[in-house]
Amino acid sequence: MRVFLVPALIFTSLAVIVLFENGCKGNDKKEEQHKTVAGGLPTAKDTIWWGWNHYQIPDYTATGKEIAYGYQLIANTSHYLGPKGTVAAISNGMNCQNCHLNGGIVPFGNNFGKVFSTYPLYRGRNNGIQDIYMRINDCFERSLNGKPLDKSSSEMQAIYAYIKWVGEGVPKGKIYKGTSLAKLKPMDRAADPLKGRIVYEANCARCHGADGAGARTADETGFVYPPLWGQNSFNDGAGLFRIGSMAGFVKNNMPLGTTYQSPQLSDAEAWDVAAFINSQPRPKFDQSADWPVLSKKPVDMPYGPYVDSFSEHQHKYGPYGPIQLAQAAVPHK
Ligand code: HEC
Numbered sequence: 001m002r003v004f005l006v007p008a009l010i011f012t013s014l015a016v017i018v019l020f021e022n023g024c025k026g027n028d029k030k031e032e033q034h035k036t037v038a039g040g041l042p043t044a045k046d047t048i049w050w051g052w053n054h055y056q057i058p059d060y061t062a063t064g065k066e067i068a069y070g071y072q073l074i075a076n077t078s079h080y081l082g083p084k085g086t087v088a089a090i091s092n093g094m095n096c097q098n099c100h101l102n103g104g105i106v107p108f109g110n111n112f113g114k115v116f117s118t119y120p121l122y123r124g125r126n127n128g129i130q131d132i133y134m135r136i137n138d139c140f141e142r143s144l145n146g147k148p149l150d151k152s153s154s155e156m157q158a159i160y161a162y163i164k165w166v167g168e169g170v171p172k173g174k175i176y177k178g179t180s181l182a183k184l185k186p187m188d189r190a191a192d193p194l195k196g197r198i199v200y201e202a203n204c205a206r207c208h209g210a211d212g213a214g215a216r217t218a219d220e221t222g223f224v225y226p227p228l229w230g231q232n233s234f235n236d237g238a239g240l241f242r243i244g245s246m247a248g249f250v251k252n253n254m255p256l257g258t259t260y261q262s263p264q265l266s267d268a269e270a271w272d273v274a275a276f277i278n279s280q281p282r283p284k285f286d287q288s289a290d291w292p293v294l295s296k297k298p299v300d301m302p303y304g305p306y307v308d309s310f311s312e313h314q315h316k317y318g319p320y321g322p323i324q325l326a327q328a329a330v331p332h333k
Pocket residue numbers: 074077094095096097098099100110111112113114115132135136139140143144159163179180181234238239240245
């Protein structure tokens with residue numbers, strides 16, 4: 001008797017889970033998904049975006065198949081496009097998903113929730129309008145320390161299709177909460193790599209390695225734990241090389257399993273560990289053409305020139321307050 005009861009129980013609990021999932025996510029009503037909120041208490045004003053899960057890709061249609069391929073390229077970039085890539089060898093062995101968590105759907109996990117609704121957009125880094133293809137290639141060249149993908153390639157088209165699918169249902173121009181990296185309150189002291197090393201050793205080294213090199217997959221085509229510095233990591237032109245971006249990412253997502261609802265590091269620990277990681281060696285990227293309009297350069301960009309006379313060191317590590325005050329006094333063109 002009992003033997004039969006077990007499968008029945010499992011089945012019933014699965015059914016409850018499925019019902020619960022559908023109830024929460026609203027299978028055919030995308031708006032529902034956008035109403036998930038911190039602490040599970042929905043308040044209309046404070047709506048946090050969660051994306052579609054890749055299991056929901058309608059991969060029985062031709063478009064769905066393209067979207068599914070795009071998801072694969074984001075999740076397993078190194079398999080297709082890494083140093084031993086089956087399609088081309090144009091990137092460093094990391095996956096897009098190492099930084100755009102779970103395919104780019106996680107709140108404050110560097111998700112793709114505002115990409116389709118806001119691009120093409122003006123970007124100060126190149127002082128021009130940037131479309132989604134150009135933005136994807138920025139990450140190939142900097143975050144994956146690699147080469148750009150041809151716009152007409154089936155890989156670029158598939159990544160585009162996936163990002164479009166993730167952002168469907170977000171009204172044009174809309175930026176939901178949680179679709180940017182969190183901006184932590186700046187400290188009134190400089191972020192400290194020595195303090196950061198202690199945070200790193202206690203919370204990060206067991207996966208990313210004492211040498212920051214991560215851990216490779218058994219077949220050596222990619223990483224189980226991605227590198228944080230060294231020759232296989234993102235280069236110094238990448239977004240995470242800014243300490244503010246790194247601190248915001250780490251606070252809400254690391255150690256692995258952390259969410260914005262359950263951060264494990266204090267803000268100070270996140271700033272300091274970001275300072276430690278970004279003071280280690282990594283590949284270089286020629287950024288001499290970046291930020292042609294200096295007044296648009298973010299305060300934590302580690303390379304000059306600047307509109308103010310503060311050092312590169314203070315721009316990189318802070319404290320940012322005095323720089324911001326000085327910048328506010330400069331008449332902006
Ligand atoms: C080392 C980490 C890292 C990797 C790997 C990475 N990115 Fe990014 N990506 C970032 C950061 C940081 C940003 C900027 C986020 C911000 O400023 O809010 C970004 C931004 C983007 C954006 C624009 C997001 C927005 O809302 O404006 C797109 C699109 C994007 N990445 C696509 C990709 C793709 C596709 C890949 C793989 C080919 C990839 N990224 C790999 C770190 C990474």
